[in-house]
Amino acid sequence: MFPGLIIRSSSIHAAGCYTTRPIKAGIRICEYDGPRLSKAVADARYEGRSVTYLFACGDNLVIDGFGTAMFFNHSCDPNCETEQDEEGRVYICTMRDVAAGEELTYEYNLHDSDEDNQDCYCGATACRNTMFSDYELKRRARNAKRKAAELAAAAPA
Numbered sequence: 118m119f120p121g122l123i124i125r126s127s128s129i130h131a132a133g134c135y136t137t138r139p140i141k142a143g144i145r146i147c148e149y150d151g152p153r154l155s156k157a158v159a160d161a162r163y164e165g166r167s168v169t170y171l172f173a174c175g176d177n178l179v180i181d182g183f184g185t186a187m188f189f190n191h192s193c194d195p196n197c198e199t200e201q202d203e204e205g206r207v208y209i210c211t212m213r214d215v216a217a218g219e220e221l222t223y224e225y226n227l228h229d230s231d232e233d234n235q236d237c238y239c240g241a242t243a244c245r246n247t248m249f250s251d252y253e254l255k256r257r258a259r260n261a262k263r264k265a266a267e268l269a270a271a272a273p274a
């Protein structure tokens with residue numbers, strides 16, 4: 118892990134991860150580590166819980182995060198991104214130079230969520246107001262459209 122990371126309260130959400138030192142772009146700062154679970158096991162374990170630290174990696178695998186990585190908040194204008202190596206290990210890396218004192222964030226790109234919404238309060242100028250990925254938003258729009266069509270078809274003439 119990169120030295121100088123601290124966890125403290127965040128204006129985005131609860132606690133966040135901050136750096137006390139400047140970090141150059143392209144540095145692996147932290148591994149998103151934790152037990153690997155299948156999606157089914159994770160869903161069963163966390164059913165009804167609104168706060169989880171699950172990181173989807175691969176088709177049917179999630180990392181049940183613990184440690185520093187789980188404190189990274191989502192931002193629509195992030196300074197970090199995640200990258201996965203050949204062994205399936207996931208790292209959080211800086212995507213631009215980060216100044217000392219900045220909160221470290223990455224784009225969650227949430228998908229396959231059972232939540233109705235995942236509002237974003239990151240405060241970025243370009244905030245999308247949701248932590249869902251574009252793909253997930255499209256999928257949801259499609260589903261809503263299909264449902265509306267089904268309801269219309271089922272309605273008495």
Ligand SMILES: [Zn+2]
Pocket residue numbers: 192193194237238239240241243244245246247
């Ligand atoms: Zn946002």
